[in-house]
Structure formats: structure tokens, C-alpha cells
Amino acid sequence: MDERAVKAAVLVIGDEVLSGRTQDVNIRQIAEFLSPLGITLGEARVVSDLEADIVEALNALRARWDYVFTTGGIGPTHDDITADAVAAAFGRHIDVREDALAILHEWYAKSGTQLTSARLRMARIPDGASLIANPVTGAPGFQVENVFVLAGVPKIARGMLEDIAHRLEGGAVTQSLSIRLEGVREGDIAEILGQAAKDFPAISIGSYPWFQEREGGELSRGVAVVLRSADGETLARAEQTLKSQLPAQS
Amino acid sequence: MDERAVKAAVLVIGDEVLSGRTQDVNIRQIAEFLSPLGITLGEARVVSDLEADIVEALNALRARWDYVFTTGGIGPTHDDITADAVAAAFGRHIDVREDALAILHEWYAKSGTQLTSARLRMARIPDGASLIANPVTGAPGFQVENVFVLAGVPKIARGMLEDIAHRLEGGAVTQSLSIRLEGVREGDIAEILGQAAKDFPAISIGSYPWFQEREGGELSRGVAVVLRSADGETLARAEQTLKSQLPAQS
Numbered sequence: 234m235d236e237r238a239v240k241a242a243v244l245v246i247g248d249e250v251l252s253g254r255t256q257d258v259n260i261r262q263i264a265e266f267l268s269p270l271g272i273t274l275g276e277a278r279v280v281s282d283l284e285a286d287i288v289e290a291l292n293a294l295r296a297r298w299d300y301v302f303t304t305g306g307i308g309p310t311h312d313d314i315t316a317d318a319v320a321a322a323f324g325r326h327i328d329v330r331e332d333a334l335a336i337l338h339e340w341y342a343k344s345g346t347q348l349t350s351a352r353l354r355m356a357r358i359p360d361g362a363s364l365i366a367n368p369v370t371g372a373p374g375f376q377v378e379n380v381f382v383l384a385g386v387p388k389i390a391r392g393m394l395e396d397i398a399h400r401l402e403g404g405a406v407t408q409s410l411s412i413r414l415e416g417v418r419e420g421d422i423a424e425i426l427g428q429a430a431k432d433f434p435a436i437s438i439g440s441y442p443w444f445q446e447r448e449g450g451e452l453s454r455g456v457a458v459v460l461r462s463a464d465g466e467t468l469a470r471a472e473q474t475l476k477s478q479l480p481a482q483s
Numbered sequence: 484m485d486e487r488a489v490k491a492a493v494l495v496i497g498d499e500v501l502s503g504r505t506q507d508v509n510i511r512q513i514a515e516f517l518s519p520l521g522i523t524l525g526e527a528r529v530v531s532d533l534e535a536d537i538v539e540a541l542n543a544l545r546a547r548w549d550y551v552f553t554t555g556g557i558g559p560t561h562d563d564i565t566a567d568a569v570a571a572a573f574g575r576h577i578d579v580r581e582d583a584l585a586i587l588h589e590w591y592a593k594s595g596t597q598l599t600s601a602r603l604r605m606a607r608i609p610d611g612a613s614l615i616a617n618p619v620t621g622a623p624g625f626q627v628e629n630v631f632v633l634a635g636v637p638k639i640a641r642g643m644l645e646d647i648a649h650r651l652e653g654g655a656v657t658q659s660l661s662i663r664l665e666g667v668r669e670g671d672i673a674e675i676l677g678q679a680a681k682d683f684p685a686i687s688i689g690s691y692p693w694f695q696e697r698e699g700g701e702l703s704r705g706v707a708v709v710l711r712s713a714d715g716e717t718l719a720r721a722e723q724t725l726k727s728q729l730p731a732q733s
Contacts, residue, residue, distance in 0.1 A: 248687065249691055250510070250511075250527075251514060251524040251525065251527065252514060252523065252524070252659070252711070253512075253518060253524075254659070254709060255691065256508065256511050257511075260500070260501075260529065261500075261503045261505075264501060264502060264503030265503040273501070273502065274503075276529065276530055276531070276536070277500075277501065277528065277529040278526065278528045278529075279510065279524075279527040280526055281525060281526070282689075286525075286526070308669045308692065310673045310676050310690040311676055311688070311690075312689055346668070349670050349674070351669075351670050351673030351677070352670035354673070386693075409502070409504070418596070419558045419560050419601075420597075420599055420601050420602035420605075423559045423560045423561070423599070423604070424601050426561055427601070438561070438562065439498055439499055439532075440558070440562060441505065442636055443636075444636065444638060459502075459504060461502070
């Protein structure tokens with residue numbers, strides 16, 4: 234428990250998420266990827282495809298959190314402005330870079346795809362950035378200082394995360410466990426949970442109501458109590474205490 | 484097109500989303516609800532259950548956007564701190580309020596539920612806030628100025644939105660249409676799209692690659708081109724132009 238907490242943020246870039254057209258899954262995917270590395274998300278933001286908005290959000294997030302992961306806006310079309318916005322946020326020069334170009338050349342030669350001037354856009358990388366391999370479609374992401382620029386397509390973002398795991402320095406790994414209660418409402422157990430939160434200050438205790446429709450239309454309800462901590466021993470003690478006090482565990 | 488654009492933000496409050504345990508669906512749900520009212524999302528944030536973080540994000544968002552919708556953290560347990568954080572952000576006093584209490588009394592009387600001291604927490608409403616009806620579980624949300632405080636459980640949040648639709652003043656309704664291309668990569672059509680973006684500056688043109696696994700494991704790919712505008716006539720012209728230029732529409 235003497236390791237410090239390592240915290241990250243996700244910046245989702247894209248009108249398609251804000252319009253409701255696309256359901257973001259990258260926040261969750263990145264959280265799940267980071268968790269076993271001992272890194273937890275402290276914040277996430279979704280901004281639209283406007284350079285000023287991206288720059289402002291990125292500068293706020295990279296100053297506050299250990300790592301920032303952006304998703305989206307690194308393709309070949311006119312609305313893909315992430316690389317230029319990241320360069321602007323860092324005050325760095327950006328242009329088509331030879332190493333990124335070589336990757337595109339090799340990738341497209343294999344698949345017989347033409348390297349059009351539009352596709353050249355995907356080789357625009359800020360000065361001093363290190364590339365992130367894209368095992369799905371070739372065009373790389375990149376890292377500038379504590380900022381990792383990933384694709385928005387979830388499969389590609391996932392592939393890129395594999396390439397950067399070794400670049401991340403994690404802290405103590407947070408363990409979590411869940412106690413599922415059925416036929417119980419939050420108000421029934423709030424005092425027990427409040428007392429446990431006081432008795433076990435090292436444990437984060439969350440309480441999440443759920444509703445479920447059964448076959449036949451009958452509605453069931455309950456609460457999931459989630460305990461989180463990097464201290465496994467105390468976590469086990471808190472679980473034992475709560476299980477002995479809470480009703481109707483399923 | 485002379486109506487001004489009305490823009491809103493969503494503030495998702497909850498460690499359970501940042502931990503990756505829960506997939507947020509409220510950002511999308513709120514975007515879809517607002518769209519036909521002529522309100523679009525300009526930003527979304529996810530913050531953890533820390534008062535300082537909620538206050539900071541809320542004050543930034545309510546100053547910038549016409550409306551802010553928060554989700555999560557208004558239940559009866561120790562980790563439900565949204566109401567107090569919103570009161571702090573506005574510098575307003577907060578306590579158990581009689582009108583909210585009356586709703587809980589009536590609701591619980593019907594269902595034979597005890598109004599415990601923990602449940603009283605759900606009647607904590609900032610001074611001057613107007614209540615938002617909760618048709619699912621009774622405990623109300625509330626509105627302070629341009630901020631609407633909703634529950635985190637998606638079904639409850641959806642029910643609360645119905646109660647506030649008439650309080651929102653929308654702008655011109657954004658229409659959107661989508662052209663689905665199969666067997667095409669973004670780089671193949673980037674020049675056509677870039678030219679159209681120049682020719683139709685009133686139209687927002689988005690380009691979103693997709694990948695799909697077919698039965699038998701064969702992978703297909705394509706691009707969805709999405710056009711958005713409050714100007715239906717120009718939208719139809721842009722669609723016609725693009726359809727005549729783009730290949731392989733499915």
C-alpha cells in the first residue's frame with residue numbers, strides 16, 4: 234500500500250459519440266485494460282471534432298493525470314484532425330513523417346492499396362512523437378510525452394493498447410469484488426454500508442441498484458455492492474464483515 | 484437556419500463507469516432524447532464520486548453550455564453525493580425539503596417501504612431547485628438554473644427526461660442521414676468527402692469506418708458517411724451529390 238496511485242484519463246474525440254449515433258465503448262475498454270496494470274481512470278471526456286475543444290481538453294487532462302489516452306480522429310478524411318490538434322496542444326511542429334510513411338508503404342504494398350494523398354494524412358505525426366503499432370489496419374497511432382493517441386474503432390484501439398502496455402508504469406493493482414443482493418433496495422442497506430465505509434476507510438464501497446425483467450415480464454430488483462482496494466487483506470475482512478450483515482445474497 | 488444552435492453537456496458521475504464495471508449508456512440516451520428537440524451535445528464528462536471533481540466539472544460545463552444534465556449519485560447510500568456537490572457548485576444551502584419528503588412518504592406508503600433515515604437522504608434538495616418527477620422509483624431529481632440532476636440507472640434517467648422536455652428550449656432540429664458504403668476504405672473516398680465539405684459548408688460530413696464479421700468468419704469492411712444539418716434542402720442536395728460520386732452503396 235506504499236505505492237502511489239497511478240491515474241489516467243480518456244479523451245474521446247468525435248461528433249458521432251456526442252450525436253448519439255455511436256455508443257462509445259473505448260472508455261470502458263481502456264479502463265479494463267489499465268486496471269490489471271495498476272492504473273485507474275480518474276476522468277473521461279468526450280469532445281467534438283473541433284481543434285480548439287480538443288486542445289483545451291487535452292491540455293487540462295495531461296496536466297492533471299499521469300496518462301491520457303485519446304481515441305478517434307486519426308483517419309484519412311477531412312474530419313480527422315486529432316494529430317494536428319495534439320501537435321497544437323504541445324506546441325510542436327507536425328508533418329508527414331518518414332517512419333510513419335514507411336509503415337503505410339509496406340502495409341499498402343501487401344494489400345495492393347493505393348497510397349493516395351488522403352492516406353498520406355495518416356502519416357502526419359508531431360515532431361518527437363513515438364509511433365504506436367496498429368496491427369489491424371496499419372496506420373499508426375503515436376505517443377507524445379504522457380499522451381497516447383489511439384484510433385476510435387474499438388478493435389484498432391484494442392490492438393494499439395497491446396503495443397503500449399510496456400510503456401506504462403502502473404501502481405498498486407486495485408482488486409475488486411462484488412456482493413449481489415436480490416430483492417433489496419439501496420435504502421435497506423445504506424446504514425450498514427455507511428458504517429462499513431467508516432470502519433474500512435481504505436476500501437472504496439460502491440452501491441449500484443439494478444433492475445431486471447424476467448421471462449414473463451416480472452420485474453426483479455436488487456443492489457450490487459462493489460468493494461475496491463489495493464489492499465487484499467483488508468478487502469477480504471471488509472467482505473466478511475459485510476456478508477455477515479447484509480441480507481439476501483444471491 | 485436563423486435559429487441559434489442550442490448545445491448541452493452531460494456529466495456522468497460515478498466510479499462504476501470509470502472503473503469499467505458499468506458501461507455508460509446515458510450519454511447516448513440523452514443525446515438521442517435531445518436531438519428531436521433541437522438540442523445537440525457539445526461535450527460530455529465522466530468524473531468520480533469526489534465532491535471537488537464534481538463541483539469543478541459542473542461549474543465549467545454550466546458556464547459554457549446552454550444546459551447540463553448530470554446522471555448518477557442521487558441514491559440513499561454514503562457514496563451518493565451529487566445533490567450536495569451541486570448545492571456546493573451553486574453556493575446554495577441544502578437540506579431535506581418538505582416537497583421532496585412528501586413525495587417519498589406517498590411513494591413508500593403505497594409500497595409499504597419504510598422511510599429510513601438513509602432514504603431521507605434522497606429528499607435533500609438545494610434551495611430554490613425545482614423537482615423532477617421519477618416515475619420509476621419515486622425519489623425525485625431536481626433542476627437548478629440550467630442544470631438537470633438525473634438518476635444514473637438508465638430507466639430512471641429516461642423517465643425523468645420525460646418530465647423535463649417541456650422545460651427545454653430547443654433550436655433548429657438537426658436532421659441526419661447516412662450513406663452506407665461496403666468494401667470501401669476511408670482513404671478511397673477522402674478526397675470526395677473533403678471536396679463536399681468545402682462545397683457544402685452548412686453540412687457536417689462525418690466518415691466512420693466499420694468492420695463486420697460475417698457468418699463463417701469472413702470479415703467485411705466499409706464506411707458510413709453521415710451528413711448532418713438543420714437545413715433540410717441543402718442536406719438533400721449534398722446527399723444527391725455524394726451519392727452520385729461515391730462507389731458501392733449498400
